[in-house]
Amino acid sequence: MKQFLSLRDLSSAEIDSLLANAKGLETNADRSRLEGKVLGLLFMNPSVRTLASFQSAMARLGGSSFVIAPGQNSWDMEWRRDCTMDGDAAEHFKEAIPVLEEYCDALALRCFAAGDHLDEDLCDPIINTVASLSKKPLINLESAMDHPCQALADWKTMDDLGIGRGKTKFVLSWADHPKALPLAVPVATLDMALRRGMDVTILTPRGFELPQSVMASAAVLAAGTGSVLHETNDQSEAMDGAQILYAKSWQSTVAYGDPEYEAELRACARQEDWQVRESWFDVALSDARLMHCLPVRRNVVVADEVLDGRRSVVTLQARNRLYTQMSVLCHLFPENQE
Amino acid sequence: MKQFLSLRDLSSAEIDSLLANAKGLETNADRSRLEGKVLGLLFMNPSVRTLASFQSAMARLGGSSFVIAPGQNSWDMEWRRDCTMDGDAAEHFKEAIPVLEEYCDALALRCFAAGDHLDEDLCDPIINTVASLSKKPLINLESAMDHPCQALADWKTMDDLGIGRGKTKFVLSWADHPKALPLAVPVATLDMALRRGMDVTILTPRGFELPQSVMASAAVLAAGTGSVLHETNDQSEAMDGAQILYAKSWQSTVAYGDPEYEAELRACARQEDWQVRESWFDVALSDARLMHCLPVRRNVVVADEVLDGRRSVVTLQARNRLYTQMSVLCHLFPENQE
């Protein structure tokens, strides 16, 4: 494994190996495993879990890390080809990526979607540009359309809870939020649940369905594993018999890059109730769980009664970020390499 | 010792032990004492000494640390219960604290007073909320009404200088400043000096007296140690026979949360001279010292002539932050624990 950009790039055997090693790292991490290794963390967007868990992961394995955050401790950076850089950006990735790689043994990048043009964001242009410039192990810390660190941690979370990989109903639900958020988590979550062999229902208000190209890829995945893939706007239908409710807000794909129309659709959705409440679980399995990638706005996205109740496993999901990422780092630096 | 939130929580024996170990750490620190340990630093407010000294302390003991700073490298965070999070804050402490604790072995928090409602700030609500959510060692890096890291360093500073613990006059004085500052340092300093058995005089302009509840607690402390506790608005009376002048600006407690009235009282105080000058020491002991927690605005809070003169021990106070905090960290992680 040379890069960790998407679960799509990994075979099932590779995912199983990453998960098995993550389990072992929970109880026993070799404090000199990454001795002398340096991880470069390049954050184009803010972070809590990703920053803290990667810095901790490197430290616990005997390595270290540095953080570059354009627009915060450094100037803005440009990634587009052939541009005349007379605007805000003072540095181009064509220089920044090779240079930062000279200072570290692996590079990790967070680069959210611009949110202006769906077709462009669907190509995940920034992470792909960086991948083309990169010669060292590269980690995706959330890009326009993927979040493999979160997806792997979520997979492990369900394993930890003894939730079956096949024939188990996984509901990915849109939820309310004051802002139009990127699609990276829902897209990565959908893929992860299907790769895991689960039956997936996507629950959204009208106008917030996932993009057609995403659904087409998902249908191929589902066909391969024999999973059921279903979309609905009906909360009861979706929640009926659900084992997992994965809640997340994202921006409308029909109003993508059109803030006024987006706000209108969001206001429409708000007339129904898209805040996850305990009553949503009335028709679910009795031991159904709530998952969310965090951060979560309480009493907007999910009600206190659910987050503070027995169903919520959001802290376990976040905890698993640490161990799955330690596993990824160990895979990127095989032992006896030198 | 499981938490370091206030000197009030510690017995005299515990304080003596922390100070004795701090003394030892000045000359001899075991570079593998905290090997593999990670400290999570959560800064809701800016910092120089606290950030640098804790990162250095962990490094010198073989551990490491990470920094999360809401509003800087991450989004704003909410700590209030039962709120609908449709404003600036994207994450609640109910998630952030348990999650960050999964990534570290001890957590440390800086959370200044809001400055709006004195009664609320006197309850020190943020640090107490975090303490209730926290399951790992927790360190107070300055909260609304306490700053135990500063207080312990100041205690050691006086020990280093051979200043007696009992029957020595300690003057805590208000000083001028362009801004209305929190009460954490004066409140923690008052408690520390009384715990140390010193006679304490609090010197302020009218309207800047410390809150009644703070003075009531202080009176109980003073009664316990047999210390004299005195308040005055008269600089000469306060400084007469003083061994220590601890200068600090803080906001008016009678105009708390009322910026216009506060500014008026501050302008009134400015008609007298509340910048500490060498002449203040005319009636003090000849070897009287100036203490200040830093940062200090030169020629506003304290005149150059005092800060650059023989009385100032402000650098020694800051230096002692490192060694007392290393001692706190060692106490929070007893040896042979594993």
Next chain:
Amino acid sequence: MKQFLSLRDLSSAEIDSLLANAKGLETNADRSRLEGKVLGLLFMNPSVRTLASFQSAMARLGGSSFVIAPGQNSWDMEWRRDCTMDGDAAEHFKEAIPVLEEYCDALALRCFAAGDHLDEDLCDPIINTVASLSKKPLINLESAMDHPCQALADWKTMDDLGIGRGKTKFVLSWADHPKALPLAVPVATLDMALRRGMDVTILTPRGFELPQSVMASAAVLAAGTGSVLHETNDQSEAMDGAQILYAKSWQSTVAYGDPEYEAELRACARQEDWQVRESWFDVALSDARLMHCLPVRRNVVVADEVLDGRRSVVTLQARNRLYTQMSVLCHLFPENQE
């Protein structure tokens, strides 16, 4: 070597020793060489290469580092003497420098020119103030008029490329840029090339010539090494027979601190073409190289065709920052010191 503030402070033997050790560190760095050592990094200005390479350098040698960035993770700081601090700055270097030095084994400072008064900036007042307050090893991470870390890396880069130290034509050229930038890099580069014994031509549009005092010092250096030192406004004349083109933008010295006049001169220069293009090299040596300290604005300062072509060595320059700085750190902490 107790400080690394300017190549001017170093003998030729010291520079040779730093370069020889840097070469060795490329292939073999002792991972415990700086065990337990802490570097304090004080950034008054943003950074990519300097921050990442110093944090990596310390980590690779077994030490660690912390970052204080006034105006970012801390308040503004004042360095001027005798001022009444009632403005933005909350802390004076007179306190901050000795205090930060208590928390680290060496201090490093980045402090750009204010850009208001040329005479003041030519005195490099901030780094010199800090040097006067500092008692520990101090490193200049770019000051008003110097950038020794860049200069040493550039020297090594030319050594790596087999470019002769004497009788080789080195062109330091102004280039276009939307902003008025500091003079630190051109001044340090000029000195470095002359110290290296190269023939130096400075190429600028009218109004962007380097300051007289800088040129006077350079003439003394050139006389000492027998180098030719030449200034011109003519691109062809400058590039004729050039081995190195070192491109960099800087502010007009005749319009220093006068933004309107500066913009006027810059607009004038823009009527000629001051973006470095491949055609500039038509009269240069066939293996002529492009150097730039980065960040570089593509298609403004230098055209893509040059940066992406065979002449560009900008990544190698940046790479050498790491190894020359590791060498500087090792020199500041001699072995067997304890």
